[in-house]
Amino acid sequence: MNNKTIKILHLYSNDMNIYGDYGNVLTLKRRLEWYGYTPKVIEYNQGDKFPDEVDIIVGGGGQDSGQDKIQSDLLRIKHHLQKMADNGAPMLVICGLYQLFGNFFKTNDNKIIKGIEIFDIETYAKSERLIGNIIVNSKQFGDIIGYENHSGQTFLGHNVLALGAVRLGAGNNSEDISEGARYKNVIGSYLHGSLLPKNPEITDFLIEKAIINKYGEFKKNKVIDDSLVESARKTALKRPR
Amino acid sequence: MSKQLITILGKSVKNIAKLRGGGSALPGLVVEHLDPNFIKHTLATLPLGVVVISGTNGKTTTTKMVVELLQDQGLKVFTNKTGSNFSRGVAAALLGDIDIHGRLHADIAVLELDEAHAINFVDRIPPRFSLILNVMRDQLDRFGEINHTTNLLRHIANSTTEKVVLNREDPRVAGIALSLDDKKVHLFGLDDKLLSVFPSDDNLHTKVIKKRIVTKADVILSKFKTNSATFLIDGKEVKTDLKLTGIYNVFNAAAALTLVKVILGNKLDQSKLIETLSQITPAFGRGEILILDKQPIELVLVKNPSGFRLGLKSFNPLGYSTMIAINDNYADGRDMSWLWDVDFSSLKKLGVTQISGIRAYDMALRLQYDEVPIKYINPNLKKAIKHFIAVSPNQPKRIYCTYTAMITIRRILNKFTNVEAIK
Numbered sequence: 001m002n003n004k005t006i007k008i009l010h011l012y013s014n015d016m017n018i019y020g021d022y023g024n025v026l027t028l029k030r031r032l033e034w035y036g037y038t039p040k041v042i043e044y045n046q047g048d049k050f051p052d053e054v055d056i057i058v059g060g061g062g063q064d065s066g067q068d069k070i071q072s073d074l075l076r077i078k079h080h081l082q083k084m085a086d087n088g089a090p091m092l093v094i095c096g097l098y099q100l101f102g103n104f105f106k107t108n109d110n111k112i113i114k115g116i117e118i119f120d121i122e123t124y125a126k127s128e129r130l131i132g133n134i135i136v137n138s139k140q141f142g143d144i145i146g147y148e149n150h151s152g153q154t155f156l157g158h159n160v161l162a163l164g165a166v167r168l169g170a171g172n173n174s175e176d177i178s179e180g181a182r183y184k185n186v187i188g189s190y191l192h193g194s195l196l197p198k199n200p201e202i203t204d205f206l207i208e209k210a211i212i213n214k215y216g217e218f219k220k221n222k223v224i225d226d227s228l229v230e231s232a233r234k235t236a237l238k239r240p241r
Numbered sequence: 242m243s244k245q246l247i248t249i250l251g252k253s254v255k256n257i258a259k260l261r262g263g264g265s266a267l268p269g270l271v272v273e274h275l276d277p278n279f280i281k282h283t284l285a286t287l288p289l290g291v292v293v294i295s296g297t298n299g300k301t302t303t304t305k306m307v308v309e310l311l312q313d314q315g316l317k318v319f320t321n322k323t324g325s326n327f328s329r330g331v332a333a334a335l336l337g338d339i340d341i342h343g344r345l346h347a348d349i350a351v352l353e354l355d356e357a358h359a360i361n362f363v364d365r366i367p368p369r370f371s372l373i374l375n376v377m378r379d380q381l382d383r384f385g386e387i388n389h390t391t392n393l394l395r396h397i398a399n400s401t402t403e404k405v406v407l408n409r410e411d412p413r414v415a416g417i418a419l420s421l422d423d424k425k426v427h428l429f430g431l432d433d434k435l436l437s438v439f440p441s442d443d444n445l446h447t448k449v450i451k452k453r454i455v456t457k458a459d460v461i462l463s464k465f466k467t468n469s470a471t472f473l474i475d476g477k478e479v480k481t482d483l484k485l486t487g488i489y490n491v492f493n494a495a496a497a498l499t500l501v502k503v504i505l506g507n508k509l510d511q512s513k514l515i516e517t518l519s520q521i522t523p524a525f526g527r528g529e530i531l532i533l534d535k536q537p538i539e540l541v542l543v544k545n546p547s548g549f550r551l552g553l554k555s556f557n558p559l560g561y562s563t564m565i566a567i568n569d570n571y572a573d574g575r576d577m578s579w580l581w582d583v584d585f586s587s588l589k590k591l592g593v594t595q596i597s598g599i600r601a602y603d604m605a606l607r608l609q610y611d612e613v614p615i616k617y618i619n620p621n622l623k624k625a626i627k628h629f630i631a632v633s634p635n636q637p638k639r640i641y642c643t644y645t646a647m648i649t650i651r652r653i654l655n656k657f658t659n660v661e662a663i664k
Contacts, residue, residue: 018387020546023581023610030610063388133575147576192578197606228609232602235620236577239569239599 005038006210009051011059011097012070013043019149021060021094023194027203028056035207036221046073050080055210057084061095061150061192067105071113074100078116085118090185090209092202094195098180098188099123099152119181119188120157126174127151132241134169134191136179141201143167144179145236146191154190156181163189168241185209198236200229280332281366283339289316289349291366292504295359295397296374296414297390298548299493301524302485303374304353306497311349313517314505319347331362349504356393363400371401372500374493376413377547387413395420404503406496410436415454427503429495430458432473435465438488438554460499465491472498474511482519486530487541487555489548490523533630533657539639542647544573546582552641553583558591562633566598566622566646573643577603585611592616594633597625598646622646626653 010025025041032039042051046069062070081101085091099105102121105113129151136144144164153173156162162172163180171179171190180189187202189195196203211218284291294304308320321334331352339345354362363371373394376387391413398405398417405421408414409430418426463478464471470491471480485491498518502509531538541556543549569575577600585608592614596604601620608615617632619625629638642650 017582019576020578020581023578023607026581026610030612063386147578149576192576194578194581197581197610198603228602228606231618232600232606235600235602239575 003038004211004215005040006032006055006207006214007051007053008032008039008041008056008058009054010041010043011057011093012045012062012073014045015069016060016062016067016097018061018063019095019147019192020194021058021192024058024060024092024094024196027194027196027200028058028206031200031203031224032207034222034224036219037211046070050077054084055089055214056206057081057089057091057093059091059093059097061097067096067100067113071100074116075114081116082118085184085186088185088209088213090206090213091187092196092206093186093188094192095150095190098190099154101186101188102154102181103157105152118186119183120159121154121172121181121188122157123152123154125151126153128174130170130174130190132169133236133239134171134179135167135237136164136169136171136191137167138164141199141205143233143237144189144191144195144202145198145233146189146193146195148190149192150190154181163187198229198232200224200226278365280335283335283343283345284350284366286345287319287347287350289504290369290402292349292351292370292372292500293354293359293363293368293397293401294351294372294374294500295354295356295394296372296408297356297377297545298375299489300353300355300374302490303372303493303497304351305524306494306518306521307372307500308351309521310497310501310514310517311351311504313513314501314508314510316348317346319345319350321352354397356390356397359397360393363397367400367402368397369401369403370406370500370504371397371404372406372496373398373408373414373417374496375408375411375547377545391416401425406500406503408496409453409455409458412454418455426455427499428455428458429460429499430462431492431495432461432463435462459502460495462492462495470494474498474502479511479515481515484520484522486523486539487552489551489555494518494521531654533638533654534634536635537637538654539637540647540650541639541641542644543641544644546579549579549583549641553585553587556639558588558639560637561591561639562594562629562636563588563591564595564597564625564629564638564640565593565604566596566625566640566642566650567600567604568598568643568646568649569600570645573645580604580607583607585613588613595619595625595629597622597629598643601625622649623653626650630657 008025008028029039029041093101100115101118102115102123103117104115105123106125108125131149134146134148138144148169155173156178161182162178163182166177166179208218294300304320308318311318319338321331376390395417398421404427405425406427407418409428459475461473462470463473465488469482471478472495483491485494541552543552569577580603589612593608594616596615596618597620599620601618605615605618617628640650
């Protein structure tokens with residue numbers, strides 16, 4: 001291991017960690033180690049001072065109650081996150097935080113929860129819950145495999161690209177075939193599973209961007225044995241919704 | 242249609258279903274269709290009424306404990322022991338126990354109900370007593386969110402006519418007490434020193450232990466070792482030996498003791514109660530031990546992150562050969578995310594001998610990221626079990642398995658050793 005460190009910020013680790021999203025943090029941490037870097041995971045929760053020199057940001061989904069708790073704090077640190085996103089920092093936000101990285105979330109009783117406007121997206125609470133295995137195809141990452149479980153439905157605006165197109169499942173909403181959103185190196189998605197362990201292409205994309213941003217070039221000291229993930233992906237592609 | 246005719250019809254379907262080796266719920270379905278009030282009318286005749294046990298983890302073993310404790314206190318107990326915990330399973334169990342006139346010869350019914358299906362049940366048949374064990378992230382693809390599950394359980398508590406027993410240490414369950422009349426509520430809990438050993442769903446990823454919502458408790462588990470435990474019952478210390486394995490089962494014993502105390506009131510024979518408890522064995526697949534070639538094989542059912550973590554904490558891997566079998570059938574939950582909420586580092590030193598099940602490679606991938614060594618992977622359960630037994634002779638074995646994997650494993654092991662078949 002070299003002493004080149006990469007700081008991973010786990011956004012709202014106490015309240016936004018449902019459905020195994022911790023697996024995303026662990027996957028980044030291990031692959032960084034296996035590539036010979038020194039990862040450092042920082043947990044950020046409401047009220048904390050926003051740390052300096054963060055290289056990757058990861059955030060997950062939560063209960064509706066968890067979302068309520070973090071919302072005002074998220075608006076408080078909005079400018080930090082926006083600035084980092086504009087400067088090309090890699091980020092991954094899943095489900096609940098994906099929604100709040102957008103323009104707004106409109107609840108069942110027509111309350112508007114403001115987001116931090118990194119993605120030009122709008123989300124509406126619906127009665128139908130979109131649940132099941134999901135496969136999404138992206139030009140950049142190939143087949144993205146995961147599991148979705150959400151009742152908010154997200155619609156993309158004009159200034160945002162989808163992460164990919166749904167092959168099995170629902171994705172952003174039950175009306176079009178888009179799933180997730182992209183802004184520079186920020187990825188938003190509904191996919192749990194956890195997402196990163198079964199989609200190492202995305203993990204390595206986030207890692208590469210972080211290392212290039214910080215150290216100028218990415219040198220893999222080691223090739224990772226991904227035979228287990230290949231088998232796990234093969235099985236997952238065959239499972240029913 | 243007359244009750245007698247329905248009873249005869251239902252019993253016939255049950256016998257035919259048994260001959261075909263079919264599922265336990267079909268006869269119940271037939272009877273419920275013929276007479277939707279069949280369960281209600283039959284249970285209404287019981288002098289001590291109906292007890293409902295629900296929660297996400299440990300229902301089956303807790304129900305078994307409560308039934309055996311009540312029986313040893315001299316009661317005749319009706320229960321849905323086939324593990325069919327939906328209302329048609331209750332109807333099917335009733336069919337086996339009633340006489341030809343449709344009468345149930347029992348003092349009390351103790352029913353394990355699945356949290357989603359309990360709602361319909363309690364709306365039709367309000368229980369006299371209920372016990373709510375816990376809310377852990379379990380098959381969330383079935384229920385949506387954990388707070389929704391809490392609401393289902395709160396509904397059971399609200400429908401209960403006399404007493405509700407709640408887990409003081411699970412904030413969602415204890416919170417139910419706030420919407421109930423204080424006199425209706427009884428609690429079981431843990432000594433502060435044991436709190437960190439039994440994480441609730443809220444502290445999966447944080448070590449901060451939140452303040453309790455309510456503080457009183459009828460029964461507290463104060464100490465436990467591998468084969469013994471100390472309870473504080475109404476403040477008095479009671480020590481007992483146990484045949485139950487797994488610390489979650491021991492905590493559920495505190496729940497069972499509280500419930501039985503509440504049901505029997507001053508008619509309780511406490512020394513008898515503790516004597517019975519010391520002899521109770523866990524329900525199938527809940528830490529049960531089978532013997533093969535003079536070596537134990539332990540089956541540990543895992544179905545959600547908290548349960549898996551408790552299992553890993555309960556059982557020391559030292560000296561054991563370990564297997565993990567993960568299926569993703571409907572009854573297991575289709576989502577594999579939960580495996581990422583379990584910390585497997587306790588297996589790092591000794592490694593895992595065999596991985597199997599439909600999602601064997603998801604499990605293997607999970608272990609790779611905790612840097613746990615793996616010897617063999619084979620998704621085919623039959624081949625994997627045979628191999629696992631062959632490569633670890635003269636060694637105790639332990640199998641962590643999801644629900645449908647456990648059913649298959651028991652069927653396979655039945656060919657090698659005397660295993661009680663699941664009806």
